[in-house]
Amino acid sequence: MNVLKLIGRTTALLLGIAMYSISPNVFAEEAKQTEVWSLSQDEQDLINVTNGDIPGDRGKDGVWEFHLYTTDGYIEMTNGELVWVFGYTHAKGSFKNVGEVTTKEQVEQLLEPVKVPSDPVHLFVGEKARVTLHNTGMHCAAEHSGINHVAHTIHFHGLDLTPAVDGVPSLPVDPVLEHTAFTYELLPQYEGSFMGHCHVDSFNHILAGMYFPIIIHQDRSKTAYGYKYDRDYTLFLSELSSVANEQLQESGVVHGLQDWKADYYLINGRTFTDNLYHPRSVINDPRSRIVAYEDETVLLRLMAIGADHVFALHPHGYHMEVVALDGRKLKSTYDKDTICIASGERIDVLVRIPHFASQRKCLSCNLGAGITIMHDHNLRGMVSTGKYPMGALTIFDVRSKSKAAQPEAPLKGGKPYNPLEH
Ligand SMILES: [Cu+2]
Structure with missing residues (x-):
């Protein structure tokens, strides 16, 4: 079940209900049909762990199938600049095979526009892909x-694979030339x-721009490394040089590679900007703005x-x-409030959102539910194209389940709100 299909079916269900309530005699049959629709257990289980990301498709033999297409295009930054990038994409609304795509018209007609990073690939332990x-x-x-x-390849960074499907060109498999295809077969361990x-x-x-998250689940439950979580977010941190990309676009060569310098620092391909309503900012992306409720555990997959x-x-x-570090569960966990992460690393962390009124006794920090920021403390990463704050910054948007800790609660009976009384 892909998201578009789900939205389509949900819309059909809502339309069906709406039409039924307007003219029950005319549309009764149609409404009845749409009302009985439901997701299969397998589809529900998948949505449970892919968190709205598009899952792969099952081949006739039950093997997971993903068709990734390399192409180029533009991504818009919050300053309005269109940066040329190239990377992986897939069919519109799915990872299905749409055959060989060779022209710009076919790319636009059949494929999603290229993103940086491209969409996550979700796999399962013991299930061939x-x-x-x-x-x-x-x-x-x-x-x-x-x-x-x-030519291009896919290197499956961190997976324990034989060289034939590890994506290093000519070791021993040749890279994938223009207008050709190659299938990597994996059995996640x-x-x-x-x-x-x-x-x-x-x-x-x-x-x-050629990178994307790969998330391997143990099963269909909201657990990672044996830890339960309520919500999960993948935050892919990266650097981009619009200058170098433009040189590649023009000539295929970056001049003075040793001087390569990022002018954008990204979370999931976006920067923060002080225009909080900007549609291309980090916090306007539901994949990047961390929404959670009190008492919940949030899993962050940092890459x-x-x-x-x-x-x-x-x-x-x-x-x-x-x-977990680099896809391996730690024998004992540890707490950090600043995590350094370099190219290639993955660090999985749990953030336990407290029940503010009962669990936070420090008056100075007991702000209750609300918005706090999470940002790159290497402040270079907070500056893009010379502007600050424009870079790797997102927010925790924590919402209250209890009235006591809601933002409007500070005044109680005319007295300042005192969390120690709760
Ligand atoms: Cu490539």
Whole structure:
């Protein structure tokens, strides 16, 4: 069940109910049909763990199938700049096979626009998967650019794979040439947080946008490494140089690679900006703004990729319990309020949202439910295109289940609210 299908069916259900209430005699049959629709158990279980991300499809033999297409395009930043990128994408609304895609018209008609990072791939321990990479070529680069006909691969970073399906070109499998395809076959052995990225001309291809999260689940429950969670967010931190990308687009070469310098620091391909309503900002992305309720446990899958920046992620008001590093459960966990994460690393943390009124006794920090920020404490990562605060910053948007801790609660009986009394 993909999201579009789900939205379509939900809309059909709502429309059905609405029409039934308006003219029960005319639309009774149709309304009855839509009312009995429900997700299969398998579909419900999948949504439970993919958190709204598009799952793969099952082949006839039951194997998970993903078809990833490489292409290029533009992403819009919060300052309005359109940055040319290339990366992986997939069919509209699914990871289905739409055949070989070779023209710009086919790309626009059949595929989702390219994103940075591209959409997560969800896998399951012990369940075989086939990931097919289709190289569609470039469609928005200069005609004479050397980038136009390059090969790509997928390296499954952190998975324990044989070299044949590990995506390092010619070790021993050749990279995927323009207008050809290759299928990687995997049998995930460990649950955890991983990433995929291209391994051809890695510096240029990765930094141009060729990366995505890979999340391997133990089962269909909301647990990770044996820990239960209520909500999960994947925050992919990365660097982008619009200058280098433009040079690649024009000529296929970045001039003075040793001087490569990011001008954007991203969370899930977006920057924060002080215009809180900007549609392209981090906090306007439901995948990146961390919404939770009191008493809940939030799993954050932190990932990073880039040239040289080490992100130092710091949430205000909360400590994070580190439960796994690089896709392996720690034998004992530890608490941090600032997590340094460098290119290639994955760090999984739990944030336990307290019940503010009963569990926080410190008056100065007992702000209750509400908004706190989480930002890169290596402050370079808070500056994009010379502007601050424009970079790797998101928010915890914590909501109260109890009236006592709601923002309007500070006044009680005309007296200042005192959490010690609760
Ligand atoms: Cu590549």
